Amino acid sequence: MKKAVIITGTDVKGCTYHIKEAFLQGLGGAYEVSEFSLPKDMPHFCCGCKVCFFDSEHRCPHAKSVMPIWNALLEADLLVFAAPVYVMRVPGQMKALLDHFGCHWMVHRPDPAMFTKRAAILTQSVGAPNGRAQKDIATSLSWMGVSSIKRLGFGLMEGVIWDELSTERRRKITAKTEKFAKRFIGAKPARQSLKTRALFFVAKQLHKNILKKEETPGADNRHWIAQGWLKEKNG
Numbered sequence: 001m002k003k004a005v006i007i008t009g010t011d012v013k014g015c016t017y018h019i020k021e022a023f024l025q026g027l028g029g030a031y032e033v034s035e036f037s038l039p040k041d042m043p044h045f046c047c048g049c050k051v052c053f054f055d056s057e058h059r060c061p062h063a064k065s066v067m068p069i070w071n072a073l074l075e076a077d078l079l080v081f082a083a084p085v086y087v088m089r090v091p092g093q094m095k096a097l098l099d100h101f102g103c104h105w106m107v108h109r110p111d112p113a114m115f116t117k118r119a120a121i122l123t124q125s126v127g128a129p130n131g132r133a134q135k136d137i138a139t140s141l142s143w144m145g146v147s148s149i150k151r152l153g154f155g156l157m158e159g160v161i162w163d164e165l166s167t168e169r170r171r172k173i174t175a176k177t178e179k180f181a182k183r184f185i186g187a188k189p190a191r192q193s194l195k196t197r198a199l200f201f202v203a204k205q206l207h208k209n210i211l212k213k214e215e216t217p218g219a220d221n222r223h224w225i226a227q228g229w230l231k232e233k234n235g
């Protein structure tokens, strides 16, 4: 059975939660789902130690929280991010998680498992445009090598408490979200997009140039060599 991982950017069982639940309803059991909620499941800010870049993500001081989420992303076919819009952007807790994945960007150590995944971004605000918040997530996913990223955003318009929204508004949001989720039922692995190929090409040139200057390859280039993307200097 295909797998999905859902990361919800708030622990509140409010509007984001109900939209996420509607998405799950729409998937109709087509995926085995694992879920994480923020900040509960990853309550740390990146402390800037850079150990993930220079050595290994396993040595991150927050690895205990980050690695289960990263491993779930690697195992999943479908990555779902659900978040409210906070001051026109993604909530800090979601950004804090994404910061911890910086070492998996193309310019560091991308995981080839990411290249065929599909992603869905669900957002809502009272009325502000959702685009910038969605982009915060999409940018990270693109740089990690995800080619297919679909987005759905809502303006609640009537308030911020789910139960206080009109029945008609809740029905529309739920129906639209369920319909959106159904697009992922039976979806094949994504084909690498032109954008992802271009990012990979740029990153490869960068790593090649760094390798020329390195006496011994650093963590990033050891990864590129191990993946067969770069040749060892004397190999």
Ligand SMILES: Cc1cc2nc3c(=O)[nH]c(=O)nc-3n(C[C@H](O)[C@H](O)[C@H](O)COP(=O)(O)O)c2cc1C
Pocket (backbone or CB within 6 Å): 010, 012, 013, 014, 015, 016, 017, 084, 085, 086, 087, 088, 089, 124, 125, 126, 127, 128, 129, 156, 160, 161, 162
């Ligand atoms: C700290 C904070 C900042 C917010 N900023 C915005 C905003 O800039 N524009 C907007 O339209 N809604 C804003 N909202 C409303 C949320 O996007 C969302 O609609 C609301 O929190 C309900 O979702 P929830 O029940 O999942 O928390 C904000 C909410 C919070 C708590």
